[in-house]
Amino acid sequence: MTKRKVFILIASVFFIYSCGTYRINKTSDFKKTTNLDSLNGNYFSKPFPLKKNYNKDFFSLINKSNTQSDFFNLEFIDKNNLKISYDEIVENKFVSKEIILKGKRKKKFFEVYFSKKQFFIPILYGNFDIDRLRIGFDKTGKILIRNFSDGSGNILFIGGGFSGESKSIFESVKKSSTIIPFSKDGKWGFKKNNDTIIKPIYDFVRAFDENIARVCKNNKWGLVDIKGNYLTEIIYDNINPIKTNNNDSLKYSFVYLNGKKGIINSNGKITVPVIYDEIRDNGEFLEIKKGTKIGYCTYENVIIPSIYDKLSYYIFHQYNYAEAERNNMIYYVDKEGYEYQTKPNPLYSKIGFLENGQPKYIPDLESKRKIGLEEQFQNIN
Structure with a gap:
């Protein structure tokens, strides 16, 4: 094969796999x-x-x-x-x-x-949206x-994105054999194959999701199962399912009540109390805020109650602790919900603007204590 043919072959393959709409x-x-x-x-x-x-x-x-x-x-x-x-x-x-x-x-x-932007020079450059x-x-x-x-994009054979x-x-609603919402006289219930499963007694309903449905009465929301049994009281201002990529059998929802936020599972159990001003994902955990205080939780439970003024990510992998600040004191907290007082790390050093990669503090293991949920309602010294 001639050099020219080899070049054309390489350019063609690169063109096919690098040029967005032509892939x-x-x-x-x-x-x-x-x-x-x-x-x-x-x-x-x-x-x-x-x-x-x-x-x-x-x-x-x-x-x-x-x-x-x-x-x-x-x-x-x-x-x-x-x-x-x-x-x-x-x-x-x-x-x-x-x-x-x-x-x-x-x-x-x-x-x-929705978007079709691309600029491509074979072998040399590509930019795609x-x-x-x-x-x-x-x-x-x-x-x-x-x-x-x-x-994505590339310059020569270096690419990214x-x-x-x-x-x-x-699935078509018409062809479905699942339970679907229906309305009668301004109220909503559920039916299956034209048979009423749950009577239309609600102001609003959402479709069933794995045998759980959200229902609304008098501007308040709750959960019911496929037999119409209540999994929660109808007391919440809103219920929003949490989208996760895991394969957990239980799914979770954010619930809102009187301006506060919490989490319940699909059995209606409150896993994170409805007391927080904000719950947001920070990567490994969910950050919970109550006023100016910060803590961590998972979908299943609270790990670190919101009692800290500052709370870092778990960056010190050799210790698996996060640095926390409360009342101008530096603590470490671990992923099991324990707090430690800190002491200077003898291996830490700093020359100019450079550090040697060691944390400034290490935990005092003898000071280990379990953080209680009730502390969120107290002023801890």
Whole structure:
């Protein structure tokens, strides 16, 4: 093979795998159809569960991840415009909304680009910003959506960024045999195959998620099971499921009451008390704030009560402690919820602006004590 042919081959391969919209993406799982108008219909917004795949809900796929709606309706206005309509619960009221997606019909799917920016010089340079959906049927007749994203670039053979393709499947409400919400005389309940499962006694309901549903009465929310049994009292201002990537059998939700925030599991048990002003993910743990005080929790329980003015990440891996400050004193706390007084580290040194990589303090192991949840309501000296 001549040098010229080798160069052309290398350039072609590099072009295919570096140029965003020209990359080879899977389309074989789309079902051939003669009429994409048959996509018109009403669907669950929660994806059908797939093994070995992180499933995105429908509204996340169209960049509306905070949308509070369990269903969406597809309707082609014309060949290249797809209307998405849905009813969203906003401040305990239904608000009808719609979005128009402009795209192109292909043989097996409707293709939409939310972003399509790319500049590419083979071998030398590439810069891509691609966000694309392909919507069609899978082989079983369910809605299949493939989302391709590429935010990458390269200079010569040095590249960075991300790219990937996800697969999500959505079930038709009409063809479903699951329990679905229905309304009668302004109230909501649940039915299955036209048989009433839970009587329409609620002001609002959300679709069942693994045998748990959120229900609303008099502007307050609670949880019920598929038999209508209450898993919680209907007392919360709001309940928002927490999306996690793990395989835990129990799922968790943020609950809100009188301006405070906590966590409950799918059995209705409060795992993190509803007393915090903020709960947010910091990576390994959730940071909890009560007033100006900080602590850590997981979905299952509180690890470090919010009694500290400052609380660092667990950066000292050789000790597995986080540095905490309370009443102008430096402490260490561990991942089991114990607090330690500190003392100077004899191995620590600093020359100019440089440190030797050792922490300034080490824990006094004899001072170890369990931090009590009740301390969040006290002034600790």
